[in-house]
Amino acid sequence: MDEQYDARKIEQKWQSAWEQNRLFEVEVKADTPKYYLLEMFPYPSGKIHMGHVRNYTIGDVVARYKRMQGFNVLHPMGWDAFGMPAENAAIANNTHPAQWTYDNIAYMRHQLKQLGFSYDWTRELATCTPEYYRWEQWLFLKMYEKGMAYRKESFVNWCEPCQTVLANEQVEAGMCWRCGQAVRQKKLNQWFFRISDYADDLLVYCDQLPGWPDKVTTMQKNWIGRSQGAEIRFAVEESDTAIPVFTTRHDTVFGATFMCLAPEHPLVPQLAAGTAQEKAVAEFIERISLQERSSRAVDNYEKEGVFTGQYCINPMTGRRMPIYTANFALMEYGTGAVMSVPAHDQRDFDFAGKYGLPIIPVVNPQGESLNEADMAEAYAGDGLMINSGEFDGQPNRQAMDHIADLLEAKGLGQRAVSFRLRDWGISRQRYWGAPIPMIYCETCGTVPVPEEDLPIVLPEEAHLLDGGRSPLPTLDYFARTTCPRCRRTDARRETDTMDTFVESSWYFERYCSPHCNDAMFDPAAVAYWMPVDQYIGGVEHAILHLLYSRYFTRVLNDIGLIDYKEPFTRLLTQGMVCKETMTCPEHGFLFPEQAREEKGGGLSCSLCDQAVTVGRVEKMSKSKRNVVDPNVLLERYGADTTRLFCLFAAPPERDLEWSDQGVEGSARFLNRVWRLAVSWLDAVSGATAYDGPPEQLAGTLRQTYKKAHQTIEKVTRDIEDRFHFNTAISAVMELVNQMHAVDPDEGDAGRRTGVMRHALETVILLLSPIVPHFSQELWHALGHSESTLLVAWPSFRKDALVQDEATIVVQVNGKLRSRFSAEMDTDEDKLKEIALADEKVRKFVDGKAPKKIIVVKNKLVNIVV
RNA sequence: GCCUGGAUGGCGGAAUAGGUAGACGCAAGGGACUUAAAAUCCCUCGAAGUUUAACUUCGUGCCGGUUCGAUUCCGGCUCCAGGCACCA
Secondary structure (H helix, E strand, O other), rough: OOOOHHHHHHHHHHHHHHHOOOOOOOOOOOOOOOOEEEOOOOOOOOOOHHHHHHHHHHHHEEEEHHHOOOOOOOOOOOOOOOOOHHHHHHHHHHHOOOHHHHHHHHHHHHHHOOOOOOOOHHHHOOOHHHHHHHHHHHHHHHHHHHOOEEEEEEEEEEEEEEEOEOOHHHHOEEEOOOOOEEEEEEEEEEEEEEEHHHHHHHHHHOOOEEEOOHHHHHHHHHHEEEEEEEEEEEEEEOOOOOOEEOOOOOOHHHHOEEEEOOOOOOOOHHHHOOOOOOOHHHHHHHHHHHOOHHHHHHHOOOOOEEEEEEEOOOOOOEEEEEEEEEOOOOOOOOOOOOOOEOOOOOOHHHHHHHHOOOOOEEEEEOOOOOHHHHHHOOOOOOOEEOOOHHOOOEEEEHHHHHHHHHHHHHHEEEEEEEEEEOOOEEEEEEOOOEEOOEEEEEEEEEEEEEHOOOOOEEEEEEEEHHOOOHHHHHOOOHEEOOOOOOOOOOOEOOOOEEEEHHHHHHHHHOOOOOOOOOOOOHHHHHHHHHHHHEEEEEHHHHHHHHHHHHHHHHHHHHHHOOOOOEEEEEEEEEEEEEEEEEEEEOOOEHHHHHHEEOOOOOOEOOOOEEEEEEEEEEEHHHHHHOOEEEEEHHHHHHHHHHHHHHHHOOOOOOOOOHHHHHHHHHHHHHHHHHHHHHHHHHHHHHHOOOOOOHHHHHHHHHHHHHHHHHHHHHHHHHHHHHHHHHHHHHHHHHHHHHHHHHOOOOHHHHHHHHHHHHHHHHHHHHOOOOOHHHHHHHHHHOOOOOOOHHOOOOOOOOHHHOOOOOEEEEEOOOOEEEEEEEEOOOHHHHHHHHHHHHHHHHHOOOOOOEEEEEEEEOEEEEOOO
């Protein structure tokens, strides 16, 4: 063993040894308990960033810890490899998305290996390979067959110059993020997954995921957004048509004075046809459709609308209600029609004010009486019914039930539930994605690709067209095909590809049998490994990815491929990696090396000499110039120091503030342990670790021995219960500090070396999931030939956890006044006696008779006077 | 606007079946070693006050409550972060 800790040298040595011994490769072992640990797989964006390092370090510690506890641990890694950045990079660098992607994968794989993560690399997968996405296409066909996938016209963000659909995230202030031109709403035929069928189930199970953070399940519940109410039909005057409306406030139906339809509502042009309003309505629809979608969801967006020229009838009051089309009515929610009750809904109130529509209050607040003339705003609270016929005087919540009964009895409507969650549109007019396996034939219509023709391989020799347009529709050899049903030769393939979230919705199942060629996965492997015991990733996926994955699991369950409904038993959402930013008034964000230290303290810009302000601590990002490159850390400190700091600086669920000096401190600790080991190595090399009762030891040795056991207990609890690695590491630091206090000549040599060997081995094993190379090297130096990963996690002796003495705190009236030590379990009367005799205590008691004395065994005495 | 979290020294963070607030680390200051530096080791380190050495008072965002005792429980605020947002 070297005198000096040389991280690079030992890390390379052990990484290749582990790889040669296939230490991390696992297979199904029916008689061994399994543990499936999964971290969210990365997008191959170029290189690993600190967020990855943190995420995968947390996962690796748990994987290694569970392995040492005897579990058969599945810990795979792969690549979420389809997506837009590859296309953008291909355009920018004039390469092919596949080339760019595979290059990045090769580089990032190398980086992950340098960090010493215990992945079973034989299970590596990339979602952009036909071997992977063919099963996604297969599942799509199954879903189509079962009606779970369907095609419909819907509105999308469309950029005309780029000829493509944009995700909402790609629309910036109404303009295309790439070409800067205005984005408009376009109606397109799109494929959808019927996730809304599972809305209720997904919602109900949110409360049956005790291993998930409440924050995430709450976010999912809100996203699904269940609302209970009623659907009421409003007949159009002098017509057979009835407009169904969803409302959560059917108690206010007597106050409905007009109706609003979404501009996209199909009835709107029909109603206006032939009326004097026809032209105005058409103009309004056109104008709204040109507006960017997200601007319609802004706070100060003004409510406006146009009368359609027609009326409907309030089924309760018989009142004529003008039908408007209004920009605040959303086609996607409920039925796309709103019964407007201006007295009790602020939006309706504003609208009524603008267009001079009547306001009829139907719910009075407690002890008040509303009337139209002096209402300044809508009243949305509860109260007693008025202007509502037979329901007057009832509390509105009670009337709600009665009105629903009446609606149902008269056939005018019924109780209904509405969800915010919409079906998942998966079509992307993109090249770098999995082709949707569908064919359009003039004779047969929409025809699924026969299973035996899968996979529909994405033509990899194709190149992106101007502005990033997909080449697929222009490639005859891809887009033109023969109809599988009628054999017409002029059928066309679907040239849209699937949303990349589809790939990430089932990759965890694929990891169980990644090379399975005749099915999506091997049922026996999935039955053994799934569900994932612990999933770890960023909270930014709290809704989309995690909800889609839960949905897919239900689909697979319904199709009969699996027998569980929830994919992830426990979820840990780790915080972001942040760092302080530096700003120059002239040059904006600066790299740390661009800030010069001034003699009088403070910083100045090396470009312009102006004072630099050290700004807020923010998530690391290139634009804020506060990123730390993992390569630099690997170069300077090695993987173990990097891993140690990531775990020590903060508990995993919280944001981590990067500190260059903190990293220094972590490196210092490892060096300190190294030197400690070196100094004791000769002495303990022939010794056997002491594992007897602590009573046979004395002095510092006894303290050290006890501390070792206490540390095992604490570290185990910290990792097991809550993944608090920061406090686990602190505990090991305390043990190391204690070991430094042992005199090399203290006591009996046999006892001394036995205790020190035990303590040293304890430190090494407790640290081994965290700093695996470092620990492995020391373990080896102590004469062990096996990998630390295969050594059982240390256990502690109960009798070594017991303190020899208790420190008893003495309080007078709850204030700390004195303390003394006593033997453990000294009886209460004795403690009282000692406390009352204490000089400092007597000073505060001041001769007064104690009113009451509270004694907590082994802890404190509180004297109340 | 609605829903979640959070607030503790100069800093990251410890401590909750209510019982020594500030573990561990970083930074800072002092000292040792060294020709010197680095590295290492030792000491101090919440604030204020009295005073040459211990003590006193205050202190976990703010106000109040329960209790012998509150960072911890309850009620009411303030600020910060995240999510959703014209959802009828």
